[in-house]
Amino acid sequence: MTMQKGTPVDPESGLPIAEIEKTSEQILAETVETLPIRQLAPAFLGVAMTMFMAALDNSIVSTALPKIGTQFEASNKVELVFTCYVITFNAFQGLYGKMSNVFGRKPTVFFAITIFCMGSILSGVSQSMNMFLGARALTGIGAGGIFSLSNIIIADLVSIRDRGKYQGFISAVFAISALVGPVMGGAFVDKVTWRWCFFIQLALAVITIPTMAVMLKLPRPKGDIWSKVKAIDWAGTFFMAISAVFLLLPTNLGGNLFAWNSPLVITMYALAVPSILAFLWIEAKHAENPIVPPYLWKNHNVVTLLSINIFMGMTFWSLMFYLPIYFQIIEHETATNAGLTMIPLEAGVFISSNIAGILVSKYGKYRPYIFTGTGIAVVGISLCLVLAETSSKVIHVVVLFVCGMGVGQLFPTLIVAIQASVERKDLATVSALHNFFRMTGSGFGVAINGALFQNNLNSGLDTSGVPLEWTNLAKSSAQKIVEIPEEYRTTVEDIYLESMKTVFKATIPMAVMMFLLTFLIRHVRLNVKAAPTPEPESAVVPEKGMKEEVVEMEEEKKSAAAPLAVRGDKEEVTDVR
Template sequence: MSSSHPDVKTPLPAQTTIEHSQKQQQKQFDVSSSNTSLSEKTQQGESGIDGGQDQFQEAEETVDVKGEPIRDLDHPEADSSTPAPMFHKPPPRQFLLIMIALALCVFLASLDQIIVSTSTPAITREYNSLNDIAWLGTAYMMTSTAFQPLYGKISDIFGRKTTVLFANTVFLVGSAISGWANSMIMLIVGRAVAGIGAGGLMAMVFIIMSDMLDMRERGKYIGMVSGIFSLSSVIGPLLGGAFTDHVTWRWSFWINLPIGAISTAFIAFNLDLPTPKGSFSEKIRRVDFYGSFLLLSSVMLLLLPLSWGGNKYAWNSGIVIGLLIAGFAVAILFVLVEWKIPNEPILPIHLFKIRNIKATYGSVFFGGMAFFGIIYYLPIYFQVILGESATIGGLETVPFVVGIVISSVGSGIWVLKKGTYAFFPAIGNFVFMGATSLCLLFKEDTSRVVTVFVLMLCGLGIGSTYQAYTVSVQAAVKPKYMATVTASIQFVRSLGQVFGIAIVGSVFNNKLEESLLSAFPLSPGRAILKVMQDYSIIKTYAVAEQAVIYASFVKGINYAFYCSIAFCGFSFLMACGIEHKELKTNADMHGKREIAVDMA
């Protein structure tokens, strides 16, 4: 007698087994499809070809056969309910100390680049080495520019804190060598060592801020730091002159030691960012030594002739042309090596398939050329044409810095509130181009009101681009490339500044020389050209001749401004190619898995 309900059919054992097997296979197929979809999405973001929202590539959670979420093997601590934060902003007091330290890093690195300019006459007299004086700037410029792009990947491998402390230490060692130098050779070596550290400081400041602050908030702070960079460019010559006149030129380097010590201490005791795992030997094996060597070699080979051309050697001399050809050849070899050989290249070539990377780097490069075309020749206008002292001439550029601070901070606040940024580079370069065109109005009798207005307008234009450039490249890539593209943007800007100095300087010198020789055709032995090296000689000429000389200088400066206008135009055109990408925050990641890999 059966106790089963007559309407209920009892399945056969074989039928039960088959149905259970089919259900298991269907669940496994669903999991496999979901994992495959996730892998495909991750690989699509890895390629970065479309330049889309690679930084925060999202995918739906997968589940196991029990219906539970699968945990991320690379991030076992993360799940859908408690996503790992993308940005690690410390408590307010700790954050304030870190920002002070980072601001001091930028201040020192940019100050040391220009403070020596007013100390060179005293250094020359002490060491009686006029022929080597150019190396004081060249040694620092070459090493700081060449090492900048290396710090991004090094910080991915060894950690942000270790890398920035290393850069700070190297910078202070170089400053100490320079301050206590007992020969010109020792001073040049010290400058080169300091440059290695300074390149790291400039790169690491923006990388660390990007780790702490989400993409909408960081623009405000990047603007502040950019203002400090511009401020130090103005007060550098003033401090250098004051130290030289009232104490000793050695204080131009010694001043770095106490300030750098404060910065190092604040970072050592307050900065706490995730550190990549692995032993020291494992991390060393990850370093791209081939790419590093080729990059350093190419930059050195390019910067040397750009520094010597028109000064130590003629631009058409064999050594200048040969070094330029060698530099470009090694640069091409670097690209081929980075494309094919290393597992973790310093600069992944596939990133340049992304639209915002190409457009931003191009705009930054030409913008750097335009910036130094202005900042180098405005002091000549104030000191030579208007006859002001070096101190007053430096103070005359304060409106330029004020404009940069206002627009860089203001644009950063806009990004924080609105989340949009793509239009700032185009608008900023357009304003800068227009303001640079107004610089052509500067004559011997131009009023102070006009110069203040024009210089502030220049600053407003260029300042609005700083934070937008950084945010643009960071929003276009995945987090593991963030340090690389951030360090590279500083490198591209520095490289543009070097090219700008060389090109604009050559144009200025040629036009000034041509104008002077045309105005004084009977000058014995081209003696009139001495005014190009020593402006004080101008006062020894008759009043009528002085007017002609000043007119020649105005013509040369105008051609320098023409170059900057052209560079602004190219920068504007490149900036028009920057497209908007959504700026994600930690809040946007709530309830979603973080797909991004570690810093490495």
């Protein structure tokens, strides 16, 4: 929101006092039409199925990566698989938020699903690591839209007070997919072929797309295609994309495929600064409809919560990426068993995300659960060092469950917190930024830990006294360690273990930063829980003082019995599709 000089500001939330009163009691409840459960349930089912499809892709890949790296003889490039995905996932986050306002939610999410399926097909038919990296980049474009639009659509369907509960359900869907994914991926790798890890997404799309088309009914903005295309901030999108490339790519390449002082790495880091400055200048001075309005950076809660998201992404995805590799390499598990070993982590996420979401909806407070979630996560990740010292299955289960119980609380609470901190017109934008910063953090986390792992591994092998033939084999593929003669294999495995401990040690300060940032969060009161409307035709009587948003809501409800979509750039909503 644009604040004039002298506008009284609430010291706790950072919002104008006049707006915080509306936010806490009126606006967020009255600009969302709470549907009866018989209408809300099928619509929510469509969103959940879409999220499951994209989340399954995330979790199924990590189990297959050791096999893919071995087949393409490029194990030193496996971190790039995640980096390519994250870069494109992030590059178009702001664009998806604006597109959903301009073109409507359903057309935008169908576009994202189409891109996602194309990337999955190309991933499955890849014949080289370079082709596979390109396919994963394309998949990331689609997945970025699916994740962002799921959060935005849920905000269209339910009030802010109920949103914690439903976000908890979505987090549970994520946990289920993360539970099923490694097991399914391991079964494909061990019994069939790793390519089915990607072809399975097409089978899910056949179910998901018709479900979304039939069950999800949202208003669609009016206007011709050309005027909508012109409304998009293309320059801002471009500089946002290349900023992500110049930040994430050299972080992954440095210390792995290229030296940190190589001209390529230095040049890309150097180009990141002017790219970010150009993006901020365009958003502040040039763009008529900026994908990230500059005033959001003055919102204390938005900045704090986005910072927490960075470190949450670094923490959680480092675990999701490296733990399956740890169990396959160090514990000698098959790909299937490595997936099964991840069950306690996902069980913790499933349980804690649902409990936190329900409590947020019941009591209207999110700060306590963000605090306890980050605190427990620090404890769990610190215990990973104990996990690395033992082969006890009981200890493995306990440590992973504690990690899941901590991180799981953050999935529903962080998105509710950031949505509650802005006006409704900025909801799509902050939802997209929420995903952008989390995935940026995940890219940095995996890249930094990948560089530490690879550097420690290479230096350890080079000074180990193991013949060059076997050290080169160990560097080329972790799965080929079994081919090393037994007299050298133990030494190589010890070096791999020490390298993995380096990853766990580096993840601890990431989690600690996430915990410390929770002390900066200001609480924004959530509105009293709205009761569902008995019939779709019934009108909500606005309280005195509501202006344009409530008037538009009343006009739209006369033309369609559907939840109100977030309006973008004052466009009219005319038809429901």
